[in-house]
Amino acid sequence: MAQKFKEAFQKMAQNIPKGGGGAGGPNRGAGAAAAAGRAAGALMMAGGLGYGAYNSVYTVDGGHRAVVFNRIMGMKPVVYNEGLNFNIPWFEWPIVFDIRTRPVNLQTLTGSKDLQMVTIGIRVLHRPDPNQLVWIYRHLGTNYDERVLPSLMNECAKAVVARYDANELLTKREQVSAAISQELRQRAGVFNVLLEDVAITHLAFSPEYAKAVEAKQVAQQDAARAKYIVLGAQQEKKTIITKARGEAESAELIGTAVRKNPGFMKLRRIDAAKDIADIVSGSGNKVYLNADSLLLNLLGDADDKFEKSVHGQSKWFSN
Known part of the structure; x- marks a missing residue:
């Protein structure tokens, strides 16, 4: 151009002409x-x-749509698609909208059902309704998301969080996110804004509540540990009682066997002597001890003395 x-x-x-004088100067000047x-x-x-x-021409890029303002009739009701489009110069000019999905983040402080303060962060993927761009520009302008979404997200998040306890916000996070999404889609649909996805990105409680939860968890762990200690003591008590009963029954059986058959002690002496002999024979040290103290004097008169004492005790009990 x-x-x-x-x-x-x-x-x-x-x-x-470069010169204005000469013959026919006035005619030449007029020409x-x-x-x-x-x-x-x-x-x-x-x-x-x-x-x-x-x-008179303008281009609409991919992922965009255009609406046209006319100086005489105002906003034209037509939405222009991608590509080359025509308009009347000076009388009309296009307004281009980006209809691709865009994210917006909001963080708000609200209260739960049990009056606990919760800081919640929400991410929303949104885009304008391509068929309602004329209405959006007429009522909201090109920065529709800044005008509508923050207030809607804040109100919907507060309304949904107030239905749940602090514990339920953690255990039912997916359900809470779905409830916020449903509320927000319904409210944003009034303004011709389409929501692709709604997700909770951040959820935090007050420091006091976090400390109380931590103390509760510690107390529960201590109670569980004490419970297992009590169970262990009870099992140990049962073990001791069972062992004592076994030893008492064993002593009673041994006493009965000794009274009925004095030869039982000889068998026990032989078994003990065998064990002692194995230990002494396997040791590299030299041992010089009395054979009676080692129960090795199996041919002595110790058994006779023991049998006489047993018979004497049985006679005394019979008298």
Whole structure:
């Protein structure tokens, strides 16, 4: 366009005579003025045509839509798709909307059902309704998301969180997110805003509540540990009682066997002597002890003395 203006000025300068005097000077001057007027008119026409041609078309990029404002009739009811489109210069100009999905994040402080303060962060993927861009521009403008979504997200999050206890916000996080999504979709639909996804990104309680929860968990762990200690003591008690009963029954059986058959002690002495002999024979040290103390004197009179004492005790009990 600048090159065309430059060429037109050069042609106009060539048509203007360099000298104004000489024979036929007045006629030549009048002709030069007429030529200059024609050149200026041609230049203005070329400029007007160039301006009109340049501003009569516009391009809508991929993922975008356009609406057109007309100086006479206002907003045109047509939504223009991607590609090359035409409009009337100066009387109309396009407004391009980005209809691709965009994220918006909000963090708000609210109270739960049990009056615990909760800080909740929400991420929303949204886009405008492509068929309602004229309404959106007329009522909200191009920054519709900044006008509508923060207030809607804040209100919906507070309304949903107030239905759940602090414990349920952690254990039923998916359910809480679905409830916020349902509320937000319903409210945003009034403003022709489509929501692709709603998710809870952050959930935190007050420091006092966090300390109380931690103390509760510690107390529960201590109680469980004490429970297992009590169970262990009870099992140990049962073990001791069972062992004592076994030893008492064993002693009673041994006493009965000794009273009925004194030879039982000889068998026990033989078994003990065998064990002692195995230990002494396997040891590398030399042992010099009395055979009676080692229960090795199996041929002595110790058994006879023991049998006499047993018979004496049985006679005494019978008397």
